[in-house]
Every structure is written in structure tokens, then in C-alpha cells.
Amino acid sequence: MKRPNRRDFFSRIGDGIHGAALAWLLQGELSASGGRTTYDQKPRDPHFDPKAKSVIHLFMNGGPSQVDLFDYKPELEKHAGAPAPRDLANQLEFTDEVGTLMPSPYKFRKHGQCGMEISDLLPGLATVVDDITLVRSMHGEHFNHEPSLYLMHSGRTLPGRPALGAWTVYGLGTENQNLPGYVVLDDPKGYPINDLQNWQSGWLPQVYQGTKFRAEGPPVLNLRRDEELPGPLAEAERSLVRRLNRAHRDQRPMQPQLDARIESYELAARMQMAATDVADLSSESEATKEMYGMDDERTRAYGARLLLARRLVERGVRFVQVFIEYQIWDNHLNLDRELGYACRKTDKPVAALIRDLKQRGLLDSTLVIWGGEFGRMPLAQVGQAGTSGRDHGPAGFSIWMAGGGVKGGHVHGATDEIGHKAVEDRVSVHDFHATMLHLLGLDPERLVFNVHGLDERLIGQYPARVVREILA
Amino acid sequence: MGIVRVPVGVVAACMLLGVPAVGLSASFEAGVLPILERRCLACHGESPQGGLRLGTPADILEGGQSGAAIVPGYPDRSLMLAKIVSGQMPMGGARLPESEIHAIRSWIDEAGRSGELASATRTTETDVLPIFQMRCGRCHGKRAQEGDLDLRTAESRLKGGKSGPALVPGNPDESLLIQRIADGEMPPPDMLFENNVKTPSDTEVALLRKWIAEGALPAEDDNPVPEPPLAARDLSHWAFQAPARPEVPQVANADQVRNPIDAFLLRRLEATGLGFSPEADGLALLRRASLDLTGMPPTPAEVRAYQGDTSPGRYERMVDRLLDSEEYGERWAQIWLDLAGYADSEGVIDEDRLRQHAWRYRDYVIRALNADKPYDRFLTEQIAGDELIDYANLESVTQDDVDTLAATGFLRMTPDGTYGSATGSIAERFNVVADEMEVLSSAVMGVTVGCARCHDHKYDPLSQKEYYSLSAVFQTALDPYDWRDPTERFLDVGLRSEYEAARRTNEPVQERIDTLKKEFDALVTPHFDRELERRLAEVPEELREALREIAGTARKERTRAQNTLAKQHEELLKIPNADGEWHQIAEAFPELKDTAGPINTRIKELKAELIPEPRIRGVYDLGGEPSRTYLLQRGDAQAIGQRVLPGVPRMLAARTAAYEPEAPREGTSGNRLAFAQWLTQPGHPLTARVMMNRIWLNHFGQGIVSTPSNFGLTGAAPTHPELLDWLATEFLRQGWSIKAMHRMIMTSAAYRQSSLVDPGAAERDPDNTLLSRMPLRRMDAEALHDSILRVTGRLDPQRFGRPAKVTKKENGEIVPDATEKGWRRAVYVLRKRRMPVTLLEVFDAPKPAPNCTERRESNVAPQALQMMNSDAALEHARFLAGRLIDEHAGRPDAQIGSAYMRILSRPATSEEVKLASADLAALSEHWLRHLDESRHLGPRQQAARWMALGSLTHALLNSAEFLYID
Secondary structure, three states, X not given: OXXXXXXXXXXXXXXXXXXXXXXXXXXXXXXOOOOEXXXXXXXXXXXXXXXXXXXXXXXXXXXXXXXXXXXXXXXXXXXXXXXXXXXXXXOOOOOOOEEEEOOOOOOEEEEOOOOEEEEOOOHXXXXXXXXXXXXXXXXXXXXXXXXXXXXXXXXXXXXXXXXXXXXXXXXXXXXXXXXXXXXXXOOOOOOOOOHHHHHOOOOOOHHHOOEEEOOOOOOOOOOOOOOOOOHHHHXXXXXXXXXXXXXXXXXXXXXXXXXXXXXXXXXXXXHHHHHHHHHOHHHOOHHXXXXXXXXOHHHHHHXXXXXXXXXXXXXXXXXXXXXXXXXXXXXXXXXXXXXXXXXXXXXXXXXXXXXXXXXXXXXXXXXXXXXXXXXXXXXXXXXXOOOEEOOEEOOOEEEEEEOOOEOOOEEEOEXXXXXXXXXXXXXXXXXXXXXXXXXXXXXXOOOEEEXXXXXXXXXXXXXXXXXXXXXX | OOOOOOOHHHHHHHHHOOOXXXXXXXXXXXXXXXXXXXXXXXXXXXXXXXXXXXXXHHHHHHOEOOXXXXXXXXXXXXXXXXXXXXXXXXXXOOOOOHHHHHHHHXXXXXXXXXXOOOOOOXXXXXXXXXXXXXXXXXXXXXXXXXHHXXXXXXXXXXXXXXXXXXXXXXXXXXXXXXXXXXXXXXOOHHXXXXXXXXXXXXXXXXXXXXXXXXXXOOOOOOOOXXXXXXXXXXXXXXXXXXXXXXXXXXXXOHHHOOOHXXXXXXXXXXXXXXXXXXXXXXXXXXXXXHHHHHOOOOOHHHHHHHHHOOOOOHHHHHHHHHHHOXXXXXXXXXXXXXXXXXXXXXXXXXXXXXXXXXXXXHHHHHHHHHOOOOHHHHHHHHHHHHHHOOHHHOOOOOHHHHHHHHHHHHHHOOXXXXXXXXXXXXXXXXXXXXXXXXXXXXXXXXXXXXXXXXXXXXXXXXXXXXXXXXXXXXOOOOOOXXXXXXXXXXXXXXXXXXXXXXXXXXXXXXXHHHHHHHHHHHHHHHHHHHHHHHHHOOOOHHHHHHHHXXXXXXXXXXXXXXXXXXXXXXXXXXXXXXXXXXXXXXXXXXXXXXXXHHHHHHXXXXXXXXXXXXXXXXXXXXXXXXXXXXXEHHHOOOOEEEEOOOOOOHHHHOOOOXXXXXXXXXXXOOHHHHHHHHHOOOOOOOHHHXXXXXXXXXXXXXXXXXXXXXXXXXXXXXXXHHHHHHHHHHHHHOOOOHHHHHHHHHOOOOOOEOOOOOHHHHHHOOOOOOOOOOOOEEOOHHHHHHHHHHHHOOEOOOOOOOOEOEEEOOOOOEEXXXXXXXXXXXXXXXXXXXXXXHHHHHOOOOOOOOOOOOOOOOOOHHHHHHHHHOHHHHHHHHHHHHHHHHHOOOOHHHHHHHHHHHHHOOOOOHHHHHHHHHHHHHXXXXXXXXXXXXXXXXXXXXXXXXXXXXXXXXXHHOOHHHHEEO
């Protein structure tokens, strides 16, 4: 923003400058060295024609068990009760609670025209399998939550790098200038592991950090004052600020950041309206609310947030991430109770989201991603009380995607015969990131940001490839 | 379905006995060789590219210049597969089909187990050392030799421990080492979790067997080989040459030159047909200098004094006054703390454990800057303060001693998750060390070394080996194989007065805690005893006494036999005793909630009052023989490569005196001290340039080199190379005095220019790289935070010591806690990674990981929301309004004038007063109506005036004039 030029100068004639027009001018500013010098969320051209315009990332913290949900392994039944291979035991976190190989206690059935096999725990998802690509061959790098979350959200097992949504909005901006381009919906019942580090901008400018929308009350922090002022009084205060800022700017011509700051105050005022409006679900029909499970205590809260996610992408928000109550998929010791709870809470709303996006014609342009930071072991983990669950399993796990240019009714990759390690058509987290960027029209190699004079990427220096096999 | 609990030892044993392995097998001849012949051997056959042949398993394993092409058993760590999967190989050809990739992957996977490679190469100590270091070293290494066994050297392994020699060369089956691993006894399953150790994999066990079977051969040729000297062309880059003192140029408009800085700048401006902008007006200069040096605007008294000073030299006197102020150190410390990546918590894992003693480093930096400690000394103390003083034998500890040691906190500020049970692996320790190397190199050396952690630097002449040599300088203190996690890495050195203060505070509190604890025990123990006896009645009599004894022994003090028995009766023993967690006690004995509950609460409150004893969070040599240092192939802690010795990068070594460590005394190696001396030697190509560029950057908003942490080949060229060299040499002439350089810069005509844009100059100097004017700058986050407090009269100026805590409000905003006198400066507010203060975060305060070398500036709506709607700014604005009404009762114009003077550091013009009083009148009306409508109970006229004046002060805090610096 250092370079004022003629265009700014002339656009100021008669003080007729319009905020949006100015922002458009600024957005195109490039410094002499070719780098970007202004950072905002105005829409930017992708590298090539995108399939997806927006993303809804349903993040399933804790590590959902692929063995019990997506990846049926008859072989496991043969080995039931056998001790674990050493290479498997070697990767466990809770080395004092190792059980034997444990087949899934749940039934798997084929669904849809595609005949995708998934567990009875997900009856809702079963109705939309023809719209999803299931990736059964994901693999991570670390066996514990925090580093795996960093990896899944920012491409490295260490904190400090920009999140997926931050990269996306840095690359593409966002359609609706009255709402943040990257919105995070967290669960009031519990923060995800790593909390706000999951949606941080790292060394990207702050403007690309995820903005948290809360489930209740004013959706954005400090969107309004604690004490609500009557409209005319609030407007009088705003106009006083406006007057001071304009007088200050008028004495300092050709300083574009002063115009941009005036515009940011106007945007803040518009955001108050837009954010309040989008968070108000009362205008949705009863049928819609019911579809999302808002009539049932078990699904009400999560359903409401998925409905809000739809409303956000409908209004042109680029990237929405929905987090889940703490890490409810981390079912170490009581698979039956905990996994059942997590599925009941999410399955119906998730299916509704897919169906709803589809019926509104939004699914084609919206990439929905469902997945956690890793999967779970085909082994049992047995606790003191004798109940059992499963330990973390980063070597092979499942995620699925829908819409936004991925195939429907498709299964990609496979794990070994006991569901432990991805062996066929393996997809690393970097591959997954590259694929997501590709669907958004961004070349993962070309989406760079200069840090210390070096070009950083979401995929870092890791080998990463777009998983073309799943593209529609 | 039957579920059986099996100890991990049994699991391991089953595997060795040949329970079928799961997976597909692939043989080299049939499955892989045809693919390699088709795709790879053209370049990696007889005349191999990169020294890599791929024709036989042995060749593949031997690898080329980048190390082994595969790691048997670990496809994902195998370089060859990574290159194929990413499509980098075959070079220029199509990516291999998935089926072929799969075949290669399966072969690598199986190769580790199948022994197919067994005949290909001989295994030596180099191959098994990582296994010992990772799986056994915790108990049989440098720090502990359980059972008298030390596995570090060939001699100590043969000597063995209490049970005899660890191995019998040539006979794996007879070797205790293999037996103990095979029967699952070692590493002990019950200690794996707490020690962060994993059992060896099948591949590793196979490797150990093979090594022993082949005679436990020693390491082959692992004497470190120094890197060959660099070619002249690699050394020709400007930043690798020592700065030479340039002639001060002659310029046409000599009257615009106040000091040599101006001459260098003017020469380029004049060449473009430009000159400096006119000098800024007096009050603008006062405000600029104040914010630059103290991070806060001048007070009304300072404004009046400056206006009243009419004698020559008032500007220079003002700069000197600011440099002498205590606030100077607080301001510039923040800039340095960004570089160090300062934080008061460890981060990485959810616990985000607090660093109780980090603040001593922050205080050190503030004191050092205020004392104008010469920069060479400043750096030396931060890199090797512990080697400067014999801290173990101090007769009495002075503040200087504490500071010199606390200075080493510089390389202890990066995120460190190694205190977590699942994030303390050797690989993660190497990550911490790598982060510290990043801090060191980016903050003070001006080169990026991070890339060379995994491969030779692509652009700068820095090899991977040199990276590990640099890192080895620090291994005597930061040793991943002999690690101190952040809960145990301290120096117990402190001022006697601090110990006494802690004792004075703690003794009476501890006494009360002890008394209460006795009461608490007396309440709980009978319940515990009763419950234990009830349960014991159900087990055979002969076990009762033993179990009773176990129940009365703390977990850690139990013998092995007791542990075994305890394990068998885990449920029985699960009764919380008086030392247990309160929630468990309350659950087991609900009848205690009303009696013991309040006592427990009180004990907790009292414990929070205890002050930790003084400790120093720093870097210090651990003593003893340091672990060997190796290059890690691809940065992988498990892929140990050539051995390296401590050393400095060749690109800088060529122009500097040698790096020659010498131990200053017993117990410390002198490695870091020698490094600091090497770094601060006169004529070092980078040290002075890098620091001068940073000082410049923080005065002018842009550096002479625009990539302040990268002076290498990918960094930006200096806009004014001679100026940079002149400043660097002047810095040394001034005895590395930072304050002298501030004074030099700030008294230049360049710094005193107006920031108004001249359209003609803007046309010729569009980015203002020539400095044809002073850039308009925005306050950074801390300056804004501190300035709001200062101008509204809410600043608690208390210096140093433990940081002010932070709180998450109900709406999610994170705010600093108030003290009795107000709020402290941001530099004294707790920097907890998971609890960043919202105001600071919104205004671009960094989230250092590992550090922040340059702040980015955003201009976004959440900043407006924060300033307009957050209680924080609003409350302060109203506080100020109330004061103004008190001070100028009944004189609204004086109230307005005073608001301008305090917030904007200048008098209001009469036009501004007129406009503001009209605004105030209108706002008062609005507020009155609002108070009426909301049935406000107090006096409404007074309240409405106060609120209206609050709206005005709040608007001034929201004004661009407050936030921006002319």
C-alpha cells in the first residue's frame, strides 16, 4: 500500500471516491518487485477455471474410526483376538492398554446405485453415497492429536503455519465483501484441540485468519457493543468518527491506506447487518430445520450449525469450517457408547447438508469435506473397566468429499487387509491439500507467499500430487 | 466377541515367533527390476546421475549424493519413492502408473522384514546406533545406566551390566540384548509411555540381529570430513564481503545535509531530480520521536515543554531525553522479543504450559537496551552468557549475574512441546533445536538456514552438512539424545533478596496449607482405611498385608514386585487416598463434600498465593561427553548420516577469523562462546549490517534491505549499499552503541522530513524507496494498546517482574487483567500462545512460531469492530471523559481542548472546537433520550453529558490521526 499513483489521485477528484471502487483499485496494486503489497479479501482470479467456488470443511476432531465406519475388513474377523503385529504395536500411544485385533462390531451394507459399503452407524450418509467420493487410503505422519491437527490444517506437524482457509482466501479472496471470507463455526460444548491455532493465518496477514461465528448471541466478536444503542445515537457516533477521519485524510492526500481505513469502518458497519442476518435461522422453513435435525435434541445444535454453513456459502463466503464438540471421535476405551454418540450427533445433519446443497444447485460449486486428523487402529484398546475402544491410527484412514468437482459414488484407495495401513492409491495429507486447491482453481505450486525471501506453499516442499482419479 | 488384554511383550514375542505378517510381498527380481529397467536405469545405470545406481538392491541401499535411496521397511521415508510419487522422477518423463508405484512401495515395505537385503550390505554400528539412542538411551545411556548397563560404546556393551555382556558378537540368539527385546521385557512396557519411548519395530529388531550375527562391526569411517572450501564465485555475493567504509558523497544541496546519512540519500534523490521534503512541524516531530522511541505519544506536559523550549537544539535534546527514558527499553525490547519469538507458554500441545520464568529474559532485554549495552556484548550474553560466568561457584549473586544467565533465554523461546508424553520424541526434540537455529540465523545472522536441514540449500552456498555443523555448536546444551524438557531445564540461580522474598511470602502460607492439609487428611484417611479393609476382606488372607503395604506406598516408590502385584489388583487398589485428586475423593466418598470440600478449596487458593523460587530459564552446557552429532538425511531423525563437528558456514568463514572453541572452565565446552566471538568479530560480513538494517527498518518502516532476515542470494539487494556499509562501520566506531545509532538516524534531515505526499515526487519515487519523504506509519499493536492506556490515564507504569495475567471474557474476547493501579504495558502482559490478547491480535501482533522477523500490517473491518465496540476502548474513553469533566467543570470548550491535547498530542484548532461542541450538543440530546427511554435511574442530564463526552473521546481514539504517525 506504499505506492500512491495517478489513479488514486484522480479517483479522489471531487471527493467522489466510492469505497468499493477504491478497494478495487488497491487490490490491483503490485509493487515494483512484482509481489503483492496490499492484503484484502477482494475476489481474485484463480489460476485456472475452478470446479469449486467454496468449501465446507466438516472437521471431525479425534480421529473417526475408519474400521467401524467406512472400511469394512472381513479379514479382520479371521484374525479376531490375535495379538498385534509388532510394527503395529510399535505405533500405539497407550502402550499399556494394548488389546488384540478387533473386527468391527457393526454391520456394513452396500448403499446407493454405486453400492458403496458403509457401516450401519451412518444411515443418513447411506442415503447420499452416490454424491460422495470416499477416500480410504489417507495417511498421516504423527500418532498424536496436536501435531496431526497442525498437519491437517496447515501442512506441517508444527504450529505457526497458515490454515487451509487462510491460504484459500489469500489466493481467491471472497465473493461477499460484507462477511469474512473464512468463517469458523466451533462447538459451544467444547473447543477443538489446538483451539484457534487451527484457523490462524500464520505468517499470512491477519486478514486471512478464520473469523469465529458463535452459535448464540452476536455471531462475531465485538460485532455489537454489550449495551445496545438506539440507531440514531449509534449513527451519530459513527458519523463523528467518519468526520474526524475524512478531515484527517483530506489534509493528507495520496495516502491510500487512509482511504482504505475509512472503508474498513464502513465495512464493519455493513458487517453488523450482514452477519446478524446470516446467523438468523428463523426465516428457514420448518421442513428444512427438521431435515437438519433441529427438532431433535441430539442433532439440534450441530444441525443448526450446518444450516448456518449452508447460508454462509449461499451468500458467497469462500471457506467455512465446522468444528465439533472437543474431540468426540477419540474413542479410546468405549467405542460403543462414544462412537454411537458422535454418529448420532452428526449423521443426519451431514446428510441433510448434502441434500440441501444439491436441491439448491449449490453442491456443484461447493466442496464438502468430511474427515478427522487420523483414523484408528484395528486393534482394541482395553481400559481398566474392561470396555474397549481403539487407539490412534495415522497409517491409514478414511475421509470423504462431495460436490465441488469430485466424483459421486466413488471409492478411492484401500488399506491393507486389516484396515491398518493405506496401501493402494495412497493419499497423503499434502496430496489432499493439493487436490483441494486444484478444485478451487489454484495451482498448489503457484500459490506462494514470500517469507524471509523464500516462497512458502501450503504443500511446503513436500511431494504432493493432485489426486486426479477422484475428479469428476 | 472376546477381548483379551495382552501385555505388549507378549505381542512382540508372538511376532518374532512368526505369527503371519499382514501385507503383500513383492520380490525385487520379478516385481521391481523390470520397472526400474524400463524407467530409471537409463540415467541411474552404468554412468549414474547423482552417483545413484538403481540396478541392484545393494546399489539402491547404498544410494547416491542424497543418501540411501530407500529405507527398508519405511516407504514413506524413502527418497526414491518420494521422488517417484511426486512426479519429480523420472526426470522429464511421465509419472509412473499407480500399479508400478505400488509394486515399488510394497517391495520397500517388505525389504525391511524379508531379509532380501541381508546379503547385500554389511550392517555396522552406524546402522544400529539410532536404535540404541532412540529405544534404549533413556535408561542405558548418558544420564542413567540402569542395571549398570551402558549401551553407548562397543566396550560398554561388551562389558555389559549386572546380568552380563549385552551381546555376543556373531550370535544373536545368545545375546541378552536380543533376548530381552524378543521376550518383551525391554524396553519395559510399563515405562514406555512416561519415557516417550516406543518398542523397536520388526525392521529394527531384524537389523540388530543381523548386526550381531555379522560380528557387531564397528562404525565404518565416520570420522568427520570437513566440507571443501567454496569456489570464489560462491563467495562473490555482496553480503558475504566485509563492509568497507565508503566515502561520504558530495551533493548539490549541501544545505539539506545534517549528517552523512543525508548525503548518501540525497545523492540518489538528486540523481532522480528530487530532494528531501520540507521538515515536519515541531509537534509532529515530537509525536513521531516519542512513538518511535517509547511506543507512546507525548503527554500534554511534554508537548507544552517542547513548545516552550525556544533555544537552539531543542529537537536533539528531546531525542536524548527519550533515549534516556525507561520507556525506551520497553519499546525496543518488544522489537527484539519478536526476533527471539518470546512467549510465556510452551505451546505445541493443548496444555500450553506456562513458562513461569521466561519474564527474566524479557527484563534482561529491557535493562540491557536501557543501559545501552554494546551490541557485541548483548549478543554474546544471549548466546553464551552461561559460559561467561562460573555460575556454580558464585559467592554472592548480583543482578548482573542473573541477567547474564537469563540472557541465554534467547534460544529457549520457541514452542517446545517436549514436556508432553506424546510429543517428546527425539524427532520432536530435533524440531525444537531446528526452531532455535531458525531464530538465531534469521534474527542475527541474516541468512536462512532452515532449508538446509533437509537438503543442501538451493540458492545460498550452504550445504546440509554445514547446517548440522552449525546446529552441533549448540548440542552440548541442546542435545536431542540427552534432553531436558522445559519442566527440567533451569539454572537455580537467583538473588538472595528474591529467595528471601519468596520465603517471606511462602512460609506463612505454607504453614497454613500444612495445617489445613492435616485437617484434610484426618477427615479423608478413616474413609480410605475403611474402604480398603472392606475390599481386602474379599482377597485371600495371605495377600492382604502385601496389598495394604502397596496401598500405603506412592506409585513411584513401589518396587517392581509391588508393581506386578498392584497390576493384578488394580481395581481393588483404586481408592483415592488423601493425596489423590479431589474430584475422585468426592466421587468415592460423597459424604466428605461438605466437610473436606471447603478445606480443599482453601488449600487450592493458598497454593495460588505461593511464589515460585527464582530460577533461570536458559541454555547451558549439560557437561560430560556430548552425544555425537550427525547429519540427518532429509532431516529425518531416524536417518542418521555422516558425522559432523561444530562449525560455522563456509560462506562467512572465508572472510572471518576461524571458529576455535576453547573451554573457559571445567564443565562447559566453550562452543557457544567461541561462536558468539566469531559472530561479533569486527569485519564480520553480516552481524553489524543486519542489526543496522533492523534499526533503520523500525525508524523508517522499510529496510535498506527489504528482506531483513535474508541477506543471501534470494534476499533483496540494498537500496543504498554504501549507506548500509557506512552505518555498519559507524556502528563499530561507536562501540556497538545502539543508542548512538538511534541518535544518528533521528537527527538526520531524512528522518525529520514531512510525511505529506508531493505528487511530483510520488511520480518519480513511487514506492518512496529513495525516501523523498517520511512514510506515514501506523502504530503497531503494542503501541496502540499502550497509547490508549497512556492518553486515558489508565496506565500502570510498574516495570519488570511476573507478567500481568489475561482473562477470556464471556463474549470470547481476551483481555489483560487490571492491576490495582490500572493496566500494564503490553510488554508486561502474559504472552500465552493459546490466549492472545484480542486487541493485540487484531492489530497484527505476531504469533511467533518460531519467531517474527517482520510485522505485516493489515487494515481490516475487525479492527474497526474492536475499536468501536469492545468494552476495553469504550471504558477507557469514558474514564477519560469523566476526568475531563472533573478537571474543567462547566467549561465544555476546555474539555474538548484537553481531549485533543491528551489523545492527539496537539491543541485543537478553534474550528475543531466549534465542530466538536456542535457534535457534543447533538450527542447529549441522543444520550438523554436514550437514558429516558431506558429508564435510567441516576441523574440523567449529568450522565448524558458524560456519555456524550465519552462518545467524543472514544471517537478520537478511533480516529486515524491517533492511530497513524505523521
